[in-house]
Amino acid sequence: MLVTDKRLKIAGSSLLGVFAKCTDKVLLVPQEVGEADRQLLEAGLKVPSVRVLAGVGSVLGSLVAANSNGFVVTHHAGSEELKVLREHGQVARLPARINAAGNVILVNDSAALVHPELSSKACETIEQTLGVKLEKGTIGGLKTVGMAGVATNKGLLVHPRISEEEIAVLEGLFGLPVDVGTVNLGSPLVGSGVLANSHGYFAGTGTSGPELGRIEDALGFLI
Numbered sequence: 001m002l003v004t005d006k007r008l009k010i011a012g013s014s015l016l017g018v019f020a021k022c023t024d025k026v027l028l029v030p031q032e033v034g035e036a037d038r039q040l041l042e043a044g045l046k047v048p049s050v051r052v053l054a055g056v057g058s059v060l061g062s063l064v065a066a067n068s069n070g071f072v073v074t075h076h077a078g079s080e081e082l083k084v085l086r087e088h089g090q091v092a093r094l095p096a097r098i099n100a101a102g103n104v105i106l107v108n109d110s111a112a113l114v115h116p117e118l119s120s121k122a123c124e125t126i127e128q129t130l131g132v133k134l135e136k137g138t139i140g141g142l143k144t145v146g147m148a149g150v151a152t153n154k155g156l157l158v159h160p161r162i163s164e165e166e167i168a169v170l171e172g173l174f175g176l177p178v179d180v181g182t183v184n185l186g187s188p189l190v191g192s193g194v195l196a197n198s199h200g201y202f203a204g205t206g207t208s209g210p211e212l213g214r215i216e217d218a219l220g221f222l223i
Contacts, residue, residue: 006044006212007205008037011058014184014204016195017147018061021102024109024153024197025068026050026088030058046199050088052081061195065094065105065112065146069131072101092129096122106145106191107132108153111174115143135173139166140188147191153198154220157181159188179218183207190215 010019011032020041021028027041027049042049052060063074070090073081077093085091094101096118104115105126112126116136127134139148140161149158149170156170160180170178183193184206193204196219203215216222 006200006202007207008040008202009205010037010041010195014206015192016061016202016204017102017150017190017192018059020195021061021064021066022047022195022197023066023068024199026066028052028060028064028066028085030060032058041195041202044200044202045195045197047197050084052084060102062100062102062147065101065107065126065130067107067109067130067132069109070129072105072126072129074099074101090129092125094122095119095125098122101146103144103146106139106149106151106156108151108174108176110153111135111151113137113139113145113149113170113173115145117143133173135169137166137169139170145191147189150190150194150196150215150219151176152196152219155179155218157190157194157196157215157218159190161188177218179214181214181218182211183215185211 010016022045027047065072071085072094075093082091106113112132112134139145140159142148155176156178167178183190184204195202
């Protein structure tokens with residue numbers, strides 16, 4: 001399938017990063033995603049998809065942090081969800097009061113920036129499960145770094161209000177270029193509206209042409 005339009009909705013929403021999660025190996029989608037959209041996502045991201053049971057919730061992008069090594073999920077996830085995910089990597093529940101893992105962890109296959117108030121136990125769980133080096137920090141002063149940024153193995157796209165000091169932390173941690181942008185006609189929470197891996201990306205239907213250009217540039221899709 002040839003994918004020419006990088007804009008779509010998931011479960012009727014342009015907040016792709018809230019409703020789905022992808023890595024370089026697998027795409028997680030909620031039950032509500034239609035078959036045509038699921039096939040389109042698979043073709044554009046070049047990975048197989050897995051429908052995650054309702055126990056994780058339809059907003060699974062907010063509740064799951066993932067990379068090619070595994071998954072860190074909300075502590076509300078049930079045994080059936082964990083069983084499905086274990087077929088694709090290591091899995092652990094996030095042992096923290098703040099447990100919307102996708103919202104509070106920005107991660108690729110080598111590094112993770114996490115909510116500054118996560119406990120040492122939670123950080124250790126993330127490091128061991130995802131196999132990454134980790135630092136606590138913010139993006140644009142926001143602690144919900146998973147929604148304020150998008151990280152792949154090729155680059156990072158982040159909230160336009162990010163400071164020079166925060167950029168330096170990200171560049172040192174991930175060892176990748178960092179650029180700023182928006183999605184869905186001006187939303188600075190790029191993690192909520194972009195779904196990306198090293199193979200491809202999608203953005204919400206409201207995303208403008210110039211915004212798509214910034215996304216493609218930041219994540220290494222411009223040749």
